[in-house]
Amino acid sequence: MNQVPAEQSTLPATQIRWNQLKLDLTGSFNVITKAPRHLIVEEQLRPFLEIRWQPSTTGNEARHSSRILKDFEREVDRELQLLPIDSLPEKLRSNYQVQAFNWDGSPVAQVLLLTCSHCQTHILLRCYRDAFERLCRNPPILEGLRCHLLPGEGDWWHIADVSIMIPEGFELESCSFRFGLSDLRFKHRATDLHLCRLAPASTHLKQHDFGILFESFALAPLEDQQVVDAHTRCYRCSPKIGRRLLGRLRKRKGYCTASFKHYPRQDRIIGYSLRSSSPIDQTIETALQESYGIIEEEKGSTDTDP
DSSP states (O other): OOOOOOOOOOOOEEEEEETTEEEEEESOOEEEEEETTEEEEEETTEEEEEEEEEOOOSSOHHHHHHHHHHHHHHHHTOOOEEEOOTTSOHHHHHHEEEEEEESSSOSSOSEEEEEETTTOOEEEEEEOTTHHHHHHHSHHHHHTOBSSOOTTOOEEEEETTEEEEEOTTOEEEEEEEETTEEEEEEEETTEEEEEEEESSHHHHHHHSOHHHHHHHHHOOOGGGOEEEETTEEEEEEOOOHHHHHHHHHTTOOOEEEEEEEEETTTTEEEEEEEEESSOOOHHHHHHHHHHOEEOOGGGOOOOOOO
16 A cells, blocks of 8 residues: 555544543544444544454454454455555554455555454454545554553543543443433442433433432432532442341342532533442542543543444
8 A cells, every 4th residue: 555644633632432442533523332342433424433342352363353354244245355554653563463454446445453462452443435544644543542551551431521430340331322311331340330421411400300310320319319519419328237138138239329410511410320239449439539520621522422
């Protein structure tokens, strides 16, 4: 493939931080979550980049790569052709084993398959329109692509217009994005973490009181909710020994801590709930309290709406 000259851009960056995938795109994009490890990046309501990734589980990377490519060929009903990769950034090729493909005979890649040299995660990038050329003209974009955390690095996630650092050990179990409601569920041993984002908040508040919404989200009885201020409520439950024993028999998680916060200016409500069958680690709660919030415009917007 021909070398593509680098370009300088003053466009804002769209940050993707999702399930340990890190990528900063130059420009204004909308990121749609299709599955826990499947994202569609849109520009002006048209697909620009499709990203899927899978941690290695087989121990046979060549066989895993071949299966991924065959599954993709069946999906698009096209036969992929291998291309040279001389136009890709050197740093990308030092971090990943890279294969480039197309299916229409052109010298421009339509699909990239990357295998991480550190964790063996496989990343499939489908490039729409001029995405490949634009990525090559901005080498820092692909050079900054990462699929694992560095030692001591926090697991930050950017979800729509909110940001949170997921505590160590928690893994995404499910995610749901419906009109007006984003819902994510994580699990670590005996503890469940539930996140929500309601938007626009004004629509939900016209239908239900703020306390009722919190009760529905966290199973927090109105009489037990702590009113922190006009826009924030908390809930904590530490069952007595009798209820703990009964909860274990019924396989219920009796310990709970939850928070619900309304951001009137951004017209958003966000909340988290931790439930466990044993006392909840205070450091986990503190980490959530300090990290879960709206991304302020002056700090830059991710402009991502799953």
